[in-house]
Amino acid sequence: MPADDRPDTDLVSAAADGDRTALELLYRRHAPWLLLRLQRRCADPGLVDEVVQDTFVAVWRGAGRYDGRGEVAAWIWGIGVRRLVDALRRRPHGIQLPVSPAAEVDLSAEERVLLGVEYGDLAGALDRLSPELHAVVQATVLDGLTTGEASRLLGIPQGTVKTRMMRARAQLREELA
Amino acid sequence: MTATVVTQDVTKRFVRTQALAGVSLSLSSGVTGLLGPNGAGKTTLLRILATVLAPDSGSVRTLGLDPANPREQTRIRRSLGYLPQEPGFQRGFSVFEFVDYVAILKEMTHARARHDEVRRVIDSVDLTLVSGKRVRALSGGMRRRVALAAALLGDPSLLVLDEPTAGLDPEQRLRFRELVSRAGEGRAVVLSTHQTEDVAALCQDVVVLHEGRVRFQGTPAQLAGLADGRVWYAAARGEGAALAWRTGDGRHRNLGTPPVGAEPVPPTLEDGYLLLLGSAAGVAA
Amino acid sequence: MTWHLDPAQVRGYADGTTGGARAASVEAHLLACADCRGLLAAAAPTDRLTAVWNAVQETVDSPRRSWIEQLLIRARVPEDDARLLAATPALQASWLLALVGVLAFATAAAGADDRWLRIFLVVAPLVPVLGVAGAYGRGIDPTYELTRATPYPTVRLLLLRVVAVLTVSVIVTAAFSSVATQGWDALAWLLPSLAMVGLVLVLSRVVDLPLAAGAVALVYVIAVFGLLLRRRDVVDLFARSGQLVSLCVAAACLAVVLSPARRAAFRRVP
Numbered sequence: 166m167p168a169d170d171r172p173d174t175d176l177v178s179a180a181a182d183g184d185r186t187a188l189e190l191l192y193r194r195h196a197p198w199l200l201l202r203l204q205r206r207c208a209d210p211g212l213v214d215e216v217v218q219d220t221f222v223a224v225w226r227g228a229g230r231y232d233g234r235g236e237v238a239a240w241i242w243g244i245g246v247r248r249l250v251d252a253l254r255r256r257p258h259g260i261q262l263p264v265s266p267a268a269e270v271d272l273s274a275e276e277r278v279l280l281g282v283e284y285g286d287l288a289g290a291l292d293r294l295s296p297e298l299h300a301v302v303q304a305t306v307l308d309g310l311t312t313g314e315a316s317r318l319l320g321i322p323q324g325t326v327k328t329r330m331m332r333a334r335a336q337l338r339e340e341l342a
Numbered sequence: 343m344t345a346t347v348v349t350q351d352v353t354k355r356f357v358r359t360q361a362l363a364g365v366s367l368s369l370s371s372g373v374t375g376l377l378g379p380n381g382a383g384k385t386t387l388l389r390i391l392a393t394v395l396a397p398d399s400g401s402v403r404t405l406g407l408d409p410a411n412p413r414e415q416t417r418i419r420r421s422l423g424y425l426p427q428e429p430g431f432q433r434g435f436s437v438f439e440f441v442d443y444v445a446i447l448k449e450m451t452h453a454r455a456r457h458d459e460v461r462r463v464i465d466s467v468d469l470t471l472v473s474g475k476r477v478r479a480l481s482g483g484m485r486r487r488v489a490l491a492a493a494l495l496g497d498p499s500l501l502v503l504d505e506p507t508a509g510l511d512p513e514q515r516l517r518f519r520e521l522v523s524r525a526g527e528g529r530a531v532v533l534s535t536h537q538t539e540d541v542a543a544l545c546q547d548v549v550v551l552h553e554g555r556v557r558f559q560g561t562p563a564q565l566a567g568l569a570d571g572r573v574w575y576a577a578a579r580g581e582g583a584a585l586a587w588r589t590g591d592g593r594h595r596n597l598g599t600p601p602v603g604a605e606p607v608p609p610t611l612e613d614g615y616l617l618l619l620g621s622a623a624g625v626a627a
Numbered sequence: 628m629t630w631h632l633d634p635a636q637v638r639g640y641a642d643g644t645t646g647g648a649r650a651a652s653v654e655a656h657l658l659a660c661a662d663c664r665g666l667l668a669a670a671a672p673t674d675r676l677t678a679v680w681n682a683v684q685e686t687v688d689s690p691r692r693s694w695i696e697q698l699l700i701r702a703r704v705p706e707d708d709a710r711l712l713a714a715t716p717a718l719q720a721s722w723l724l725a726l727v728g729v730l731a732f733a734t735a736a737a738g739a740d741d742r743w744l745r746i747f748l749v750v751a752p753l754v755p756v757l758g759v760a761g762a763y764g765r766g767i768d769p770t771y772e773l774t775r776a777t778p779y780p781t782v783r784l785l786l787l788r789v790v791a792v793l794t795v796s797v798i799v800t801a802a803f804s805s806v807a808t809q810g811w812d813a814l815a816w817l818l819p820s821l822a823m824v825g826l827v828l829v830l831s832r833v834v835d836l837p838l839a840a841g842a843v844a845l846v847y848v849i850a851v852f853g854l855l856l857r858r859r860d861v862v863d864l865f866a867r868s869g870q871l872v873s874l875c876v877a878a879a880c881l882a883v884v885l886s887p888a889r890r891a892a893f894r895r896v897p
Contacts, residue, residue: 182475183436183473185471185473185687192683194665194668196676197676198671200671200679201671205650218682218686221683222683222687238657238658238659291651394776424772424773426772430769431770432714433769434693444770446710447779448777451707453707461684
């Protein structure tokens, strides 16, 4: 396929108009990172593939509803993560917890600086959260899910989500104080 | 090389008109143009070739089969693609849906393979960008292309196109000619037109039809050759000219018997065609 | 954007070894940076992505099923047949609304006055006939000419659509007539209607379907007028003798239409 440097927003408009090649381009640009990001939240590759498929079908059908605000990538993630939540609700599966920060031994000085650029002291504090607390923070804060969606994603009751969020906040506050 | 289509003395009468009065011709692989004025019987002949109409008398042999025999007729239709003069489309169907519908009518039952074939033909007419759009929302030129895509389903051995470039603007006509030229590779294509430029640009073979009879069958060069030495320019309509008209630069182009001293110019296809019909219509030189 | 992913980070993220906070960092960055997304794309599992794209294509390109198709598929009609039926003009929303409209008016009128009830009984048998007229044929089906040039057996297409349209119109008419009147009268129109449809199908071997339907409907209307002129009650048409005649006619036509010998003749070339 010849190189196409139309911006994502143009591609979405074109897709809303029935342009299939625009959808294909969006897929090539966004499906890889979406797949990998979903894979970090769900251990089942079959389910992840299904969710990616459903997401891009939804992108095609809902292209007209993209309001142009915010990055297209963020819009696609919003669709994708909600599809994941739905899929897990219908079929409870093993959840992939994020790799324990402890597994990462070496952080080079440069990497520490880079992390500091994105999240400041928070990054280190986040790393020190236990996997369960980290998962809850990731789901609600980083992935933008509601408590209900987070509970479905992680397979825990809503009450537990709230409790763990409180514990995580308390721990982070303590660390950053 | 066996001919793809052979007709012998085909006639067809409608209530008040004799549409075809004994048409015998032979078509082979490549693009054949069917040229003639309105009412010449082109559409009737094409409909007979497309097995949509049966002749009153005479014989037709398509792809070695007899369309009058029901079983052989079905076999012919399996290798046939037809683009009618006014292609119609189901309301509300998108391009993909319409072509898929025709694909089902062409007996492609396996959904996955059928959808791949539909995508292939839509791509071959450069309509992938609008395959999700409703056909009725497209321009006339694009709708013709959709119908052409449907005709190309299943890789037919015979493609029958009725006035495919009628009503198209010059750019659309150019694109369509390109598509037809591509389609003509490896199969027999017969298209009707009353534009001589289409024939000159596209056809290896040309048949001139007039009042239900074949007036000429041969190559475009041969048709032009009919006017060899019979075309000249003059300041005004010349003596001995069967036909004449004023060209853009003020001179008159004359067809007919040139007077002594006139310098004939190389004839075009149109010249040959006009001269042929002129004499057939009884316009004496 | 002050930083971008380097190859090590790309690899680490792609194979899942990147830790929590760093991964979060990468993910936030990816939402905003097309170049790094491109870098990551090279490290992603291409086989899976290709397979998923094929599946997306299939779903996206698959004709979006209209409500008719979905209904039919749920009723276990094969996908291809559902498609052919969905293309039937008489099953389009506008036709169906028209049918319903006519019946609704007739029913409302029938409820008001006994005389109107007779009118309902006269109109009701025509509804399926007119529905069948919109099943297939020149002038009705926009792709008629093209369809004739395809190998699909005309007989099958015709019968498929006629059966579908008939089913729908009979059910709709029955629903309305059960509102308009009670008891056996509610079905008095059924046999005459089927008889007429049978005649239409037989006639369509010679003329176009819409024309055949129009002709039969016309004959019926003339018969009704004939009765009225002789000051006979229209209801007589639907009396026991009328029902019996209708039954015989319908059965005879069915035999003709479905006979194997004639099925080949159905594929006529006019």
